[in-house]
Amino acid sequence: MRFPITWLSGLAALPVVLASWPMFYNTAELEVTPPFTNQEPDVHVETLFQFPNNGSWIDNLVVRSDGNLLLTRLDTPEVWLVNTTSGNATLVYSFPNVTSCFGISEIENDVFAVIVGNFSTKTFQPAAGSFSLQKLDFTNIPSSAEERQSENPSASEIAALPETVAPNGMATFSRASNLVLIADSPKGVIWKVNTKTGDYTVALNDTTMLPAKGQSLPLGVNSLTVLDDYVHYTSTTQMKYCRVKVDLDANPIGDFEVVASGFLPDNIEVTEDGTAYIPTGPQNSVVRITPLGQIALVAGGQISTEMPGPSSIRLSKGRQSLYVGTSGGQIAPVLGTFVEPAKVLIITLGGKGWR
Structure with a gap:
């Protein structure tokens, strides 16, 4: 499926669109680059799974070793398993005493760290001191609901994170040193947490x-x-995508570089050659960015209802497709009115088929 250039022109109206979201953005402070001028060829987009109710919100995704997905929900403290062959999804764990799940990352084989805490998807306010890093252990638990039956992962706390404001995205930095990195969006820092000791610092x-x-x-x-x-x-x-060179302890040893700017980035996935794929949240699209900062539209568009509020992205195990999770457009309804339940999409690159 190719995406007409006319869709791209919707980005030129971005300041006008943002002006209709006074709760979230002050357009006087945002600068927007011209519309993207190229696009990913031979792209096919389809829905793998969709929740039944409006208000559902997928925050993050991770691909298991068998190719299936785990997703976290922001509107409820749940982790779901999505079978990427059948499209079936099942609830695998619900965290008690919190309202939301955020980032998720594999820290050992089939063992995952998950950020949880109290956060309102209505007011977008976090509850100070409520966040922690939890562990979900799926070791020896089958992926399929039929095989798993009543088995669920075991859960335990890695660390309370009282100094964080609203920890969001997370990535495993090194399994050897047991370090994960966590983006704290309001505080504007990246924390590192030792998943064995629970120690954490900026x-x-x-x-x-x-x-x-x-x-x-x-x-x-x-x-x-x-x-x-x-x-x-x-x-x-x-409105920036950046990178920084670090040492073996995640300390910066190079400049903080701006690779590309002028769009509203959310999650990020980077391929081995340095190509980045980024969902744009309120811009309802996924873009591709080369290591030199050239931006191309992959799928969706400012006024497209194909993927309202894309919030997370992961490459498939076979590296030929992208899985995209959405919020259903809750931050910014498409054209001011369109919202839908959260869903997982498959974007097949180069017309090579699933996974």
């Missing part, structure tokens, strides 16, 4: 990570991933 701190000035929604550094000796991260209200 690892990365730069002005590119701060929320843009004058924004009602203080959303700075949003998500991150690690490729070789670089940490790649998105900064939403600053």
Whole structure:
């Protein structure tokens, strides 16, 4: 499926669209680049799974070793398993005494760290001191609901995170050193947490990570991933995709570089050659960014209802497809009115088929 250039022109109207969201963005502080001029060829998009009710919100995705997905929900403290062959989805764990799940990352084979805490998807306010990092152990638990029957992963706390404001995206930095990195969006820093000891401290701190000035929604550094000796991260209200070279302890040893800007980035996935795929949240699209910062539209568009509010993205195990989770457009309904239940999409690249 090719996407007409006319869809791209909708991005030129972005300041007007953002002006209709006074709760979330102050357009006087946002600068927008011209519309994207190229696009990913031979792309096919289809829905793998969709929740039944409006208000559902997928925050993050991770691909298991068998190719199936785990997803976290922001509107409820649940982790779901999605079979990428059948499209069937099942609830695998619900965390008690919190309202939301955020980032998820594999820290050992079939063992995952999950950020949980109290957060309102209506007011977008986090509850200070409520966040923690939890462990879900799926070891020896089959992926399929039929085989799993009543078995669920075991859960345990890795660390309470009282100093964080609203920890969001997460990536495993090194299994050998037991480190994960966590983006704290309002605080504008990236924490590192030792998943064995529970110790945590700020690892990365730069002005590119701060929320843009004058924004009602203080959303700075949003998500991150690690490729070789670089940490790649998105900064939403600053409308930037950045990277920084780090040492073996995740300390910066290079400049904080802006790779691309002028769009509203959420989650991020980076391929082995340095190509980044980023969902744009309120812009209802996924873009591809080359290591030189060239931006191309992959799928969706500002006024397209194909993927309202894409919030998370992961490459399939076979590296030929992208899985995209959405919020259903809850932050910014398409054309001001269209919302739908959250869903998982498959974007097949190059016309090569699933996975």
